[in-house]
Amino acid sequence: MSSSREQSESENLTGKVLIAMPGMSDPRFQRSVVLICAHSDDGAMGLVLNRPLPEIDFGDLLEQLEIEADNGARLIEVRFGGPVEPGRGFVLHNVPEHGSDPEGRLRIGQDLAMTTTRDILEDLAHGGGPESAVLVLGYAGWGPGQLEDEMLQNGWLVGDSAEELVFGGDHDVKWQTALRAQGIDPSLLSAAAGRA
Template identity: 80%
Template sequence: MSSPDHDDKVQNLTGKVLIAMPGMTDPRFQRAVVLVCAHSDEGAMGLVLNHPLPEIKFSELLDQLGIDVEDDARHIEVRFGGPVEPGRGFVLHSVPEYGEDPEGRLRIGRALAMTTTRDILEDLARGQGPQDAVLALGYAGWGPGQIEDEMLENGWLTGDGIEELIFGADHDGKWQQALRAQGIDPSLLSAAAGRA
């Protein structure tokens, strides 16, 4: 059981983005922008927003799952969501700000959710479903206190998730865009931590 003082210091990062700092040592997360989908004292789960997988086509994944792809099927971008369970898919998508969430949908913000059920893939294959959507393969996961420790070690900067970071196609520019949205000039960052 954690102390009340510790609980007061832990900020719930659900719906926030993690921006990899230049000193990030894990090559899978260098210059990564990660949307935190769930965060609690049990750990955190997120999806990388700026590592596309252009060699994987959404329609081919649907075929592998036995889902018929209709002529008006939506083109959905496939991304590397993270190194954990890389064969598992997560659809990150827009949702109405009101209403109840069906089973299998995790609301991340007022108008953003993540769904893991086959139903959403079938809707997208028919040209229906949410207005904005991407498919992430795998996810980023952290154990209890791990994400907080990595932030203290200058591995991540947190910020607000903006729609262009989530659904935008300029993957090469997302890291700089995320930093600028927090008022930080990316050219002024150094990989070395220190004091002035």
């Protein structure tokens, strides 16, 4: 018999993606792919990967934050990360597999992290920073047991993350791509749940 600690560790979804099932009733999450950044007995936090915000320009955000960009500035994509704290920004980016994580950086997987400090924005504004990065505004949050309940109600399918899902720019196909990676043909899914 396994201990509850071992059970919690085996069920930890940090670094996985949630793929909205066709019956998802919340319009903010229909056909969404969500990267789980943190998951514990206290709840879960994730970032939607396939909702770009083309009306928000990274350069304009830097200006609002009074970060002066130079000619080498990296203009990264801005996305909707979820309905919680929509004014709060998170930079999803690649990191070396080994090494320490400075304050403000949460490692999500071996080579993926989320940073919440101003330093990374300043680095990007001067042409530096990580090779791959996107800015995400807002996040998706679940209280204790809430995500597990939604999964039991067939709201989400769990899958493995992939670089193309996180950093790729073709958002219209990410949902289908995530399903196909799980061996599921999206055209065969129905929004209606069967009842016996």
